[in-house]
Amino acid sequence: MTEQLGPDTVRVLIADDQVLFRRGLETVLSAEDDIEVVAEAADGEDAVARAEALAPDVVLLDVRMPRLSGVDAARRIRAALPTTRILMLTVSDEEDDLYEAIKAGVNGYLLKEISIDEVASAVHAVMKGHSLISPPMASKLLHEFNALARQASERDQELPAPALTARELQVLKLVARGMSNKDVADALYISENTVKNHVRHILEKLHLHSRMEAAMYAVRKRLLDPHHP
Numbered sequence: 001m002t003e004q005l006g007p008d009t010v011r012v013l014i015a016d017d018q019v020l021f022r023r024g025l026e027t028v029l030s031a032e033d034d035i036e037v038v039a040e041a042a043d044g045e046d047a048v049a050r051a052e053a054l055a056p057d058v059v060l061l062d063v064r065m066p067r068l069s070g071v072d073a074a075r076r077i078r079a080a081l082p083t084t085r086i087l088m089l090t091v092s093d094e095e096d097d098l099y100e101a102i103k104a105g106v107n108g109y110l111l112k113e114i115s116i117d118e119v120a121s122a123v124h125a126v127m128k129g130h131s132l133i134s135p136p137m138a139s140k141l142l143h144e145f146n147a148l149a150r151q152a153s154e155r156d157q158e159l160p161a162p163a164l165t166a167r168e169l170q171v172l173k174l175v176a177r178g179m180s181n182k183d184v185a186d187a188l189y190i191s192e193n194t195v196k197n198h199v200r201h202i203l204e205k206l207h208l209h210s211r212m213e214a215a216m217y218a219v220r221k222r223l224l225d226p227h228h229p
Helices: 019-030 044-054 068-079 095-103 116-127 137-160 166-176 181-187 192-206 212-220
Strands: 011-013 034-042 056-062 084-088 108-111
Touching: 011 019, 011 044, 011 116, 019 034, 019 116, 034 044, 044 056, 044 068, 044 137, 056 068, 056 116, 068 084, 068 095, 084 116, 095 108, 108 116, 166 181, 166 192, 181 192, 181 212, 192 212
Parallel strands: 011 034, 011 056, 056 084, 084 108
Antiparallel strands: none
């Protein structure tokens, strides 16, 4: 008999071509009272098909997989399921993989050097609206931010600023600091749903696909006060 899932249960799809790693993740995640592993996939094509069929809350993807890469799978899942969180869990510390994953709209990029027991915490974090990047990859991302800011400074000053409202600009700055929707709502004394609407409008106006891309934009446009904690 199938166990009845609670309303707050996080439904997870695991996609990785390493059987033992999938089994380890399934064991750890299934031990959580509020996480249910609804399916597993051994390649990118299967991951997309199962995601579209089951509409999980979170998809765990490896970058390097047969038939379809994790990045391409993420891009297709994001297009089909805009509200599904996508968390990359990979051995690849290549900068290009990180940047392409962010462009594909992932919510996190974690190296497999983290303890497998930490994956459950990561699943909960992305469900709360957080964006996660392993520290070594975050350092590379910050380096790229600085390089982009230097290279694009003069060009950006000549371009007209996007038509963001004052409130949307406030929300963008807080999102760029890694704050969740709830944290932003508390800081601005507005509802969480209002924050979600602002974020959606910001992404649409800036032609971006994820909160991470919005953060990159804010840094490149020098919207953040470097003296702000």
